[in-house]
Amino acid sequence: MKLYNYFRSSAAFRVRIALNLKGLEYEYVSKALLKNEHRAADYLALNPEGLIPALAVDDTVITQSLAIVEYLDEVHPQPPLLPADPLARAQVRSMALAIACDIHPLNNLRVLNHVRRLGQNDDGVNAWYRHWVSEGFRGLEQQVAKHSSARRYCFGDSLSLADVCLAPQMYNARRFDCDLTPFPTLVAVSTHLETLPAFDAARPEVQPDAR
Amino acid sequence: MKLYNYFRSSAAFRVRIALNLKGLEYEYVSKALLKNEHRAADYLALNPEGLIPALAVDDTVITQSLAIVEYLDEVHPQPPLLPADPLARAQVRSMALAIACDIHPLNNLRVLNHVRRLGQNDDGVNAWYRHWVSEGFRGLEQQVAKHSSARRYCFGDSLSLADVCLAPQMYNARRFDCDLTPFPTLVAVSTHLETLPAFDAARPEVQPDAR
CATH class of the missing domain: 1.20.1050.10 (Glutathione S-transferase Yfyf (Class Pi); Chain A, domain 2)
Structure with a gap:
């Protein structure tokens, strides 16, 4: 998995925590917001929202941090990030x-x-x-x-x-x-x-x- | 169930659609945003966020429209609002x-x-x-x-x-x-x-x- 990331992005920070909690390895791809790298054509082709983070799982790119974290929780259920009830x-x-x-x-x-x-x-x-x-x-x-x-x-x-x-x-x-x-x-x-x-x-x- | 609602609230509109799709009856409790009824003490006691909508299920109040819709989808799975994969x-x-x-x-x-x-x-x-x-x-x-x-x-x-x-x-x-x-x-x-x-x-x- 590749995480399109920026150290200061609060939404990316959430995903990093979730990946760490699940013990998952990932490639860290930095997109410097201050340099507008998240608005460059190559990144917009992956994530048309032009926002950080995005998680690439094989050929699929998941945008929106909570969608990424819920996905990780569904596919890697331990430790669970949602109660059962x-x-x-x-x-x-x-x-x-x-x-x-x-x-x-x-x-x-x-x-x-x-x-x-x-x-x-x-x-x-x-x-x-x-x-x-x-x-x-x-x-x-x-x-x-x-x-x-x-x-x-x-x-x-x-x-x-x-x-x-x-x-x-x-x-x-x-x-x-x-x-x-x-x-x-x-x-x-x-x-x-x-x-x-x-x-x-x-x-x-x-x-x-x-x- | 009681839905704390306002006709013009876009977030409440989402919940109304989900309740209708699931065929669920609910009590409509209006909180007029323009009259600040969502900031009155009685409502803040139920929903300290002071936002619309909130869904009361017996004694539990669920806030945030997407949390409400995901709850409805988990408890009333037909028709599903999320794919299986x-x-x-x-x-x-x-x-x-x-x-x-x-x-x-x-x-x-x-x-x-x-x-x-x-x-x-x-x-x-x-x-x-x-x-x-x-x-x-x-x-x-x-x-x-x-x-x-x-x-x-x-x-x-x-x-x-x-x-x-x-x-x-x-x-x-x-x-x-x-x-x-x-x-x-x-x-x-x-x-x-x-x-x-x-x-x-x-x-x-x-x-x-x-x-």
Whole structure:
């Protein structure tokens, strides 16, 4: 498998965590967002969305990080990233999608660049970023506080798709100096997740294109 | 089941289509976004995200439209909204997420209101809306053109989660006068979907709170 990747992409970070958790080898193909390599013709031929990440499995390219992670979970079921019970699966997916739909897409590089083109300076862009983290984390804090058994994982006492999404979002929230004091449960869970080798090895700064 | 709903919510529209496809009865509970009913204490107690839709199944509330639709598909598998093959499932989820992550969240009411607060007038807000539809539909057009058998459905020749997401997004694109000429496959598929009773009955203007 080839992962079209960029060290700083939060969505790619999710996929790296999932690949590591499943113990799967992959080829790391860097597409530097700042150099617009994800908008070059060769990459658009593979992924017409022009976004990172994409996973090539033989001749098939899967786009969208959550579609990739669900695929990996279906084909390589150990360790499972979703519980067995349908209502529990739904709760985990709700948490993952609260990040993947309602925080991250508002704050990725292309949107920040667009907000800048609307006349916002650095302070304005940072305020935009922090606003959507704060909006999204406010609800998620309550959901995770309700469902986490011991503030080690988002749901119950085992790893899930929600954790795969939380760790990269928390990493980015710190990078943008978001105020995390209203979100003690999310901070506690993230702090535990960072101790896990699969998460540690997926960090942006240890990827080959970060150097 | 109770669906916390708003006639104009594109995400709620997806869930209404899925409930109709599965032939499931539900109680329609309207939360008027324009009156901020989704931010009232009684609703936040059920859904701390403060977003529409949410589905209450007995005492459990499921948030996030795609988590709800995947739940409905797991518990009520006929007709299936995902193919059986894992790579095919991944392609369908990619299309659905291309809409649910990379178009819709940038264009929902709270974001448009925020863009207005940054100093954009009606023209600026409409330009923002059309920009993200155009960006997202450009990639999706190619994906659907590649995978649709007869331009009746997004993937192959049967209904899927991708169709459940496309129809509401196309409805909204028309409402905001987006230029659809570059997306003939998406228009053809949507035109077919509109003929299906489950989609027709889920349209915003025929919901009880639209009157």
